[in-house]
Amino acid sequence: MEYIILILAGILFATAIYNILQKQLLRIIIGTVLLSHGAHLVILTMGKLKRGQPPILDDSVITYTDPLPQALILTSIVISFGITSLLLVLAYRTAKENNTDNMEEMRGEANE
């Protein structure tokens, strides 16, 4: 199970990087979203995937799921969610002000 998820994370990373290397602004943002999904899957897998066990440590519970990766993943999801929404607004404003969503045309000139 862990291997499948890790391979999936790898595929997500690959597609993310392909998208980030595109010129269109929105595609780049989709790339970053995919990248964060890949990273979150890696976190989840690092705590070992087990089904049907509670993430708590109690005397009556003998086998338990590691709660730490779940705490980390939640924090990380919230952060990437916030940044993605900020990025979308920023991209919208940038495209409107500069009249282009092509990164090639946003290089800028020397000495401005």
Add this chain to the structure above:
Amino acid sequence: MSNLAILPIIIPMLAGIIVAFTNKNVALTRVLTQVFAVISLLVAAFVTYTVFTDGSIILETGDWKAPYGIILVADELSILLILTTNIIAAATAFYAPHSLTLKQETHYYYTFFFLLITGVSGAFLTGDLFNLFVFFEVLLMASYALIVLGGEKIQLRESIKYVLINLFSSMLFVTAVALLYGVLGTINMAQIAQRVAEVEQRGILTTIGILLFFVFGTKAALFPLYYWLPRPYIVPNPVVSALFGALLTKVGIYSILRVFTLIFVHKIEITHEAFIWIAGLSMIFGVIGALSTNNIKLIIAYNIIPAIGFIIMGIGIFNQEALSGSIYYLVHDMIIKCALFLLVGVIAYVAGTSDLRKMHGLIHHYPVLGWLLFISAFILAGIPPFSGFIGKLALLRGALSSEEIAITIIALLSSLLILYSVMKIFIRGFWGEKDETIEYKEKASLGLVLPIVFLLGFSVFLGIGAEFVYPAVDGIAEYLLDPQIYIDSVLKE
């Protein structure tokens, strides 16, 4: 007493929230900002005094014992950087009202300013690798807001690149932390260090270490990852540029300093040897960048890169003298970069342009500005008796005692070129015929210059008062070279 460790995080955060409520009343907001910045500086000074007399303060938040809960570690290195951060915050708090437009001020500049300080302080204080990521995000979020403040075309264009590169490296950071957790089963830095030492840093750990170096190197703008830095740093208001130049890259370099003196110290021949090469290349390419442009703001922005090179050089050489040189240079560079960014902000304001080819003879109108720039250039390049000299001297002595001749020569040459790149502003901008078209601007007088004088005062003190400061910094270097002290102080074994 251990609650003292959280004060440098809590005070700016509360201040940021309070000034958000007074936002409509700009005069009150300004006063509150300055009061809070001074309070924060005084508290930081008190905590620093406590740490230097009584030893590290370790706060286990929520009384969760380390290594299970989140801990804050105020050791001598972190607290020294916190004090420097607060000095910079105080100076910029007094500079900001004279530099920002009313629109920028009412668009919550002061709130984001305090949140930036919160994030930076948190990143310096935390003893937990994932928490470091969280504080990175706090300061980056604030910086995203600050960089677009004003919403001009060029700002939006550059900020999107800035956000994207930082988002990318943040995601790599999370992945690296996850991998480290998978291998070692902990994210507490002291426990990571302990476990890495137990398994003698096998190949996979070195790989994760290099991945972390890549992440921090992107944030710190090291060769070859510096390409994103110069332009986004010059588009916002000078006071924002000053905060970025002084603080953001330095958080990255602090993280490298912490991680590669505490955790990944068992394969020095792979990691630290590479740092020396990267340091040399950062110096060369940064200086070439600074010489290549006629935009005075870009000259200063490019000068960040060789400074980072000097600091990483000390970490690469990894003996006590070089490390203390690195720390000294880090503190020195935070202050002088802030002062220089503020200074070129004033110069660009009074000259009406930041293009060096279009300005001359400013010294006839603004003699004080001219001499401040002259002194700053000396401090930056490391002319004795100023602070840059002490840091560079320690670095070079460390390099020579480890027989790293090539890097010594590169460091000395690039110092000369750094001096030339800033002196160019003085020679071309301030010398020459009096420019009759420039009108004397009253606004440029006291309010903008005093914060710069304040910062330069600290720089001069760091140089002339090195006898007081250097032993403390040397003590920190000794402490960093023995990770066991940190581990024991956190895990209390």
